[in-house]
Amino acid sequence: xxxxxxxPKHLVMGMTNKKSLKCEQHMGHRAMYWYKQxxxxxxxxxxxxxYEKLSINESVPSRxxxxxxxxxxLNLHLHALQPEDSALYLCASSQDWGLNGxxxxxxxxxxxxx
Amino acid sequence: xxxxxxxxxxxxxxxxxxxxxxxxxxxxxxxxGLFWYKQPSSGEMIFLIYQxxxxxxxxxxxxxxxxxxxxxxxxxxVISASQLGDSAMYFCAMSxxxxxxxxxxxxxxxxxxxx
Numbered sequence: 001x002x003x004x005x006x007x008p009k010h011l012v013m014g015m016t017n018k019k020s021l022k023c024e025q026h027m028g029h030r031a032m033y034w035y036k037q038x039x040x041x042x043x044x045x046x047x048x049x050x051y052e053k054l055s056i057n058e059s060v061p062s063r064x065x066x067x068x069x070x071x072x073x074l075n076l077h078l079h080a081l082q083p084e085d086s087a088l089y090l091c092a093s094s095q096d097w098g099l100n101g102x103x104x105x106x107x108x109x110x111x112x113x114x
Numbered sequence: 115x116x117x118x119x120x121x122x123x124x125x126x127x128x129x130x131x132x133x134x135x136x137x138x139x140x141x142x143x144x145x146x147g148l149f150w151y152k153q154p155s156s157g158e159m160i161f162l163i164y165q166x167x168x169x170x171x172x173x174x175x176x177x178x179x180x181x182x183x184x185x186x187x188x189x190x191x192v193i194s195a196s197q198l199g200d201s202a203m204y205f206c207a208m209s210x211x212x213x214x215x216x217x218x219x220x221x222x223x224x225x226x227x228x229x
Contacts, residue, residue, distance in 0.1 A: 031215045033215070041221075041222075042205055042219035042220060042221055042222055043159070043205075043219055045216060045217065045218070048214070048215045048216065050214070050215060055214055055215065056214060056215065056216055088157055090157075090159060092159070094215065097147070097209065097211065097214075097215065101147055101149075101164075101209055101215065101217070102149060102161045102164055103149075103151075103159070103161065103217065104161065105151075105158055105159035105160070106158070107156065107157055107158045108157045108158065110157070
């Protein structure tokens with residue numbers, strides 16, 4: 001099983017809403033990632049969790065709050081987002097570094113902030 | 115600081131022909147890894163191939179091969195016998211040993227395969 005599952009696939013939310021994106025992997029990978037991707041742009045790294053601990057935060061605004069409840073789950077809590085936060089949010093996981101650092105991605109959540 | 119450059123915004127290739135997608139990189143870390151990913155219109159990123167900085171031979175995975183020229187800091191992806199299903203966005207990416215799990219992506223190249 002080499003899947004990374006993200007839910008929901010699509011999300012429309014108002015600027016005052018609170019929502020969460022969910023990501024799950026059952027490959028035993030020790031690193032999990034959140035990326036943001038705008039149309040026709042490369043993915044931009046937001047957060048990295050290694051062994052369930054936040055290891056990288058790429059200066060992401062606090063309206064995005066990551067959470068790693070266990071080694072298989074990764075959440076991204078959203079609050080008071082702006083329309084410019086509309087994007088494809090990709091979750092990924094990898095086993096390690098080097099060749100084992102190849103990331104497996106979910107299909108993403110297409111987020112629209114209205 | 116690490117940097118990845120893909121200079122071809124779009125490429126066209128005839129079905130069954132080979133195509134090369136360019137990627138150059140810059141890093142001061144002697145230990146790094148280079149990746150190529152494919153992103154179809156559905157949005158999912160698919161890992162294609164990996165090259166480590168200390169690997170002596172160019173990586174190959176089926177129809178994909180990586181032309182690694184370390185001195186020139188280039189890691190071009192070669193797709194042989196192109197298929198219509200190869201039409202997608204292709205990203206070159208790099209991670210440094212000292213960067214932990216941080217991976218940066220190039221701007222991408224959109225590949226169009228013509229029948």
